[in-house]
Amino acid sequence: MKSLQVAVIALLFLVPGVQTQNKSPRAYFNELKSAGAFVYTLTTEKGETKSTPNPGYVCFAEDSQTADTTGLFLTFEARAYDKNYAEAQATVTSNATAEEKKKALAIIENIQHRQPYVEFVPDEIMSVLPAEVAAYFRKGGKELDLSLYLQGVKSWTEAFHRFGETGGWKSVNGKMDFAVESSTMRFLWSAHGDKPQVLNGHCEKINNDIVDHPHP
Numbered sequence: 184m185k186s187l188q189v190a191v192i193a194l195l196f197l198v199p200g201v202q203t204q205n206k207s208p209r210a211y212f213n214e215l216k217s218a219g220a221f222v223y224t225l226t227t228e229k230g231e232t233k234s235t236p237n238p239g240y241v242c243f244a245e246d247s248q249t250a251d252t253t254g255l256f257l258t259f260e261a262r263a264y265d266k267n268y269a270e271a272q273a274t275v276t277s278n279a280t281a282e283e284k285k286k287a288l289a290i291i292e293n294i295q296h297r298q299p300y301v302e303f304v305p306d307e308i309m310s311v312l313p314a315e316v317a318a319y320f321r322k323g324g325k326e327l328d329l330s331l332y333l334q335g336v337k338s339w340t341e342a343f344h345r346f347g348e349t350g351g352w353k354s355v356n357g358k359m360d361f362a363v364e365s366s367t368m369r370f371l372w373s374a375h376g377d378k379p380q381v382l383n384g385h386c387e388k389i390n391n392d393i394v395d396h397p398h399p
Contacts (some may be wrong), residue, residue, distance in 0.1 A: 208243055208256040211335040221258075221389045236390035238302050241371050245384040254334040257360070257372065257382075258389065261301045261327040261352075264320035268294045268303045298348055299365050300386070301325065313318055327352045329372075 206214075210390050215221065221237040239260035244250035274287035294303070319326075329344040329352075337384055343352035343361055351362040362371045363386060374380045 190332055206254055207333075208250055208254050208332075211254040211332065212241055212243075212256050215332075215335055216389070239389050240300055240368070240386040241389050242372075242386040243384050244382045247384070249380060250382065250384075254332070255382075256306055256332050257329060257370070257386075258332070259327055259329045259386075261325065262320075263298070263301050263325040264304045264309060264317075265294055266321075269306045269309075272303070300363060300368070323347070325352075329354075329359075329362065 221239075223235045223237060225233050225235060236358040237258075237260070239258055242259065244255065247255075249255060271287035271290040271294075275284050275291070279287070295301075304312075304320060308367045309320065312320075323346050325345050327345075328340055329343055330340040331338045341359060342355045343359070344355060345352045351360050353360055358375050360371075360373045362377075363369070368384050370382075370384060372382045
Protein backbone atom coordinates (compact mmCIF):
# COMPACT_ATOMS: atom_id res chain seq x y z
CA MET A 184 0.00 0.00 0.00
CA LYS A 185 2.81 2.41 0.91
CA SER A 186 4.64 1.67 -2.33
CA LEU A 187 1.42 2.45 -4.17
CA GLN A 188 1.32 5.88 -2.50
CA VAL A 189 4.79 6.71 -3.78
CA ALA A 190 3.91 5.35 -7.21
CA VAL A 191 0.84 7.60 -7.40
CA ILE A 192 2.92 10.66 -6.51
CA ALA A 193 5.54 9.69 -9.09
CA LEU A 194 2.82 9.39 -11.72
CA LEU A 195 1.50 12.85 -10.93
CA PHE A 196 4.97 14.33 -11.31
CA LEU A 197 5.81 12.52 -14.50
CA VAL A 198 2.64 12.58 -16.59
CA PRO A 199 1.81 16.00 -18.08
CA GLY A 200 -1.77 17.18 -17.75
CA VAL A 201 -2.93 14.62 -15.19
CA GLN A 202 -6.37 15.61 -13.87
CA THR A 203 -5.94 19.32 -14.53
CA GLN A 204 -8.41 21.68 -12.88
CA ASN A 205 -9.14 25.37 -12.45
CA LYS A 206 -8.95 25.60 -8.66
CA SER A 207 -5.74 26.40 -6.85
CA PRO A 208 -4.48 24.22 -3.96
CA ARG A 209 -5.46 27.01 -1.55
CA ALA A 210 -8.96 27.18 -3.05
CA TYR A 211 -9.40 23.45 -2.42
CA PHE A 212 -8.09 23.87 1.13
CA ASN A 213 -10.42 26.81 1.84
CA GLU A 214 -13.35 24.83 0.47
CA LEU A 215 -12.60 21.92 2.81
CA LYS A 216 -12.06 24.22 5.78
CA SER A 217 -15.37 26.01 5.17
CA ALA A 218 -17.07 22.61 5.10
CA GLY A 219 -15.68 21.78 8.55
CA ALA A 220 -13.07 19.26 7.41
CA PHE A 221 -10.43 20.48 9.85
CA VAL A 222 -12.44 20.30 13.06
CA TYR A 223 -12.42 17.45 15.57
CA THR A 224 -15.77 16.47 17.06
CA LEU A 225 -15.59 14.88 20.50
CA THR A 226 -18.27 13.34 22.69
CA THR A 227 -17.88 13.83 26.44
CA GLU A 228 -18.76 11.28 29.14
CA LYS A 229 -22.05 13.14 29.57
CA GLY A 230 -22.86 12.64 25.90
CA GLU A 231 -22.24 16.26 24.98
CA THR A 232 -20.69 17.03 21.61
CA LYS A 233 -17.78 19.45 21.44
CA SER A 234 -15.87 20.70 18.42
CA THR A 235 -12.14 21.44 18.56
CA PRO A 236 -10.23 23.16 15.72
CA ASN A 237 -7.42 21.13 14.17
CA PRO A 238 -4.15 22.43 15.73
CA GLY A 239 -2.06 21.42 12.74
CA TYR A 240 -0.56 23.15 9.72
CA VAL A 241 -1.23 23.31 5.99
CA CYS A 242 1.61 23.46 3.47
CA PHE A 243 1.51 24.85 -0.06
CA ALA A 244 4.18 24.10 -2.64
CA GLU A 245 5.88 26.90 -4.55
CA ASP A 246 6.82 26.91 -8.24
CA SER A 247 5.29 23.47 -8.73
CA GLN A 248 3.25 22.82 -11.85
CA THR A 249 2.22 19.48 -10.37
CA ALA A 250 0.73 21.08 -7.28
CA ASP A 251 -0.97 23.79 -9.32
CA THR A 252 -2.56 21.36 -11.79
CA THR A 253 -3.66 18.74 -9.25
CA GLY A 254 -4.65 20.97 -6.35
CA LEU A 255 -1.98 19.30 -4.22
CA PHE A 256 -1.38 20.48 -0.66
CA LEU A 257 -0.12 18.91 2.56
CA THR A 258 -1.27 19.07 6.17
CA PHE A 259 0.54 17.90 9.26
CA GLU A 260 0.26 17.60 13.01
CA ALA A 261 3.35 17.11 15.17
CA ARG A 262 3.24 15.99 18.79
CA ALA A 263 5.67 15.26 21.60
CA TYR A 264 5.86 14.92 25.35
CA ASP A 265 7.93 17.10 27.64
CA LYS A 266 7.76 16.50 31.39
CA ASN A 267 8.57 20.13 32.26
CA TYR A 268 5.93 21.38 29.82
CA ALA A 269 3.30 19.02 31.23
CA GLU A 270 4.02 20.04 34.82
CA ALA A 271 3.95 23.73 33.92
CA GLN A 272 0.70 23.28 31.99
CA ALA A 273 -0.88 21.61 35.01
CA THR A 274 0.24 24.53 37.17
CA VAL A 275 -1.32 27.09 34.83
CA THR A 276 -4.71 25.38 34.99
CA SER A 277 -4.55 24.77 38.76
CA ASN A 278 -5.27 26.95 41.79
CA ALA A 279 -1.63 27.99 42.00
CA THR A 280 -0.69 31.56 42.88
CA ALA A 281 -0.32 34.22 40.21
CA GLU A 282 3.46 34.16 40.64
CA GLU A 283 3.61 30.37 40.23
CA LYS A 284 1.47 30.57 37.11
CA LYS A 285 3.70 33.30 35.71
CA LYS A 286 6.76 31.09 36.15
CA ALA A 287 4.93 28.14 34.63
CA LEU A 288 3.94 30.19 31.58
CA ALA A 289 7.55 31.25 31.10
CA ILE A 290 8.57 27.57 31.03
CA ILE A 291 5.85 26.76 28.51
CA GLU A 292 6.76 29.69 26.27
CA ASN A 293 10.45 28.75 26.32
CA ILE A 294 9.79 25.14 25.33
CA GLN A 295 7.20 26.10 22.69
CA HIS A 296 9.51 28.75 21.23
CA ARG A 297 12.12 26.09 20.54
CA GLN A 298 9.56 23.85 18.83
CA PRO A 299 6.79 26.22 17.65
CA TYR A 300 4.83 23.80 15.47
CA VAL A 301 4.88 20.87 17.92
CA GLU A 302 1.83 20.14 20.09
CA PHE A 303 2.75 18.83 23.54
CA VAL A 304 0.78 15.94 24.99
CA PRO A 305 -0.55 16.55 28.54
CA ASP A 306 -0.20 13.95 31.29
CA GLU A 307 -3.90 13.07 31.24
CA ILE A 308 -3.59 12.01 27.60
CA MET A 309 -0.33 10.18 28.21
CA SER A 310 -2.07 8.11 30.87
CA VAL A 311 -4.55 6.65 28.35
CA LEU A 312 -2.15 6.05 25.45
CA PRO A 313 -1.01 2.50 24.64
CA ALA A 314 2.02 1.63 26.77
CA GLU A 315 4.42 1.42 23.81
CA VAL A 316 3.30 4.79 22.47
CA ALA A 317 3.65 6.51 25.86
CA ALA A 318 7.09 4.91 26.30
CA TYR A 319 8.19 6.24 22.91
CA PHE A 320 7.15 9.77 23.84
CA ARG A 321 8.75 9.58 27.29
CA LYS A 322 12.05 8.57 25.70
CA GLY A 323 12.01 11.77 23.68
CA GLY A 324 10.41 10.42 20.52
CA LYS A 325 8.26 12.75 18.44
CA GLU A 326 5.59 11.95 15.89
CA LEU A 327 4.30 13.85 12.87
CA ASP A 328 1.32 12.77 10.78
CA LEU A 329 1.58 14.09 7.22
CA SER A 330 -1.40 14.01 4.85
CA LEU A 331 -1.46 14.70 1.13
CA TYR A 332 -4.57 16.06 -0.60
CA LEU A 333 -5.36 16.03 -4.32
CA GLN A 334 -8.24 18.08 -5.70
CA GLY A 335 -9.79 18.41 -2.26
CA VAL A 336 -9.58 14.69 -1.39
CA LYS A 337 -7.18 13.19 1.15
CA SER A 338 -4.96 10.74 -0.73
CA TRP A 339 -2.96 9.37 2.19
CA THR A 340 -1.62 9.96 5.69
CA GLU A 341 1.81 8.77 6.75
CA ALA A 342 3.50 8.78 10.17
CA PHE A 343 6.96 10.32 10.57
CA HIS A 344 9.28 10.03 13.58
CA ARG A 345 12.31 11.81 14.97
CA PHE A 346 14.23 12.27 18.23
CA GLY A 347 15.50 15.62 19.46
CA GLU A 348 14.22 19.16 18.99
CA THR A 349 15.69 19.76 15.55
CA GLY A 350 16.39 17.82 12.40
CA GLY A 351 14.25 16.22 9.74
CA TRP A 352 11.41 13.75 10.06
CA LYS A 353 11.63 10.29 8.50
CA SER A 354 8.56 8.27 7.55
CA VAL A 355 7.99 5.03 9.41
CA ASN A 356 8.00 3.17 6.10
CA GLY A 357 11.42 4.69 5.27
CA LYS A 358 10.33 6.06 1.89
CA MET A 359 9.84 9.76 2.63
CA ASP A 360 11.53 12.65 4.42
CA PHE A 361 9.94 15.85 5.67
CA ALA A 362 11.62 18.91 7.15
CA VAL A 363 10.29 22.22 8.45
CA GLU A 364 12.40 25.28 9.25
CA SER A 365 10.66 26.51 12.40
CA SER A 366 11.79 30.14 12.05
CA THR A 367 10.24 30.58 8.60
CA MET A 368 7.89 27.55 8.40
CA ARG A 369 9.33 26.60 5.04
CA PHE A 370 9.11 22.89 4.27
CA LEU A 371 10.87 20.30 2.15
CA TRP A 372 9.18 16.99 1.35
CA SER A 373 10.85 14.22 -0.61
CA ALA A 374 9.88 10.72 -1.69
CA HIS A 375 12.57 8.13 -2.39
CA GLY A 376 12.57 5.38 -4.99
CA ASP A 377 13.53 4.87 -8.60
CA LYS A 378 12.24 8.34 -9.47
CA PRO A 379 12.75 10.63 -6.40
CA GLN A 380 10.30 13.49 -6.01
CA VAL A 381 10.60 16.77 -4.13
CA LEU A 382 8.22 19.54 -3.07
CA ASN A 383 9.10 22.71 -1.19
CA GLY A 384 7.17 25.76 -0.06
CA HIS A 385 5.71 27.25 3.11
CA CYS A 386 3.38 26.14 5.91
CA GLU A 387 0.89 28.04 8.03
CA LYS A 388 -1.56 27.21 10.80
CA ILE A 389 -4.79 25.60 9.63
CA ASN A 390 -6.66 27.61 12.24
CA ASN A 391 -4.85 30.87 12.97
CA ASP A 392 -6.92 31.63 16.07
CA ILE A 393 -5.46 28.74 18.09
CA VAL A 394 -3.23 29.85 20.98
CA ASP A 395 0.02 27.88 21.37
CA HIS A 396 -0.19 27.64 25.15
CA PRO A 397 -2.78 28.02 27.93
CA HIS A 398 -3.35 31.29 29.74
CA PRO A 399 -4.19 31.59 33.41
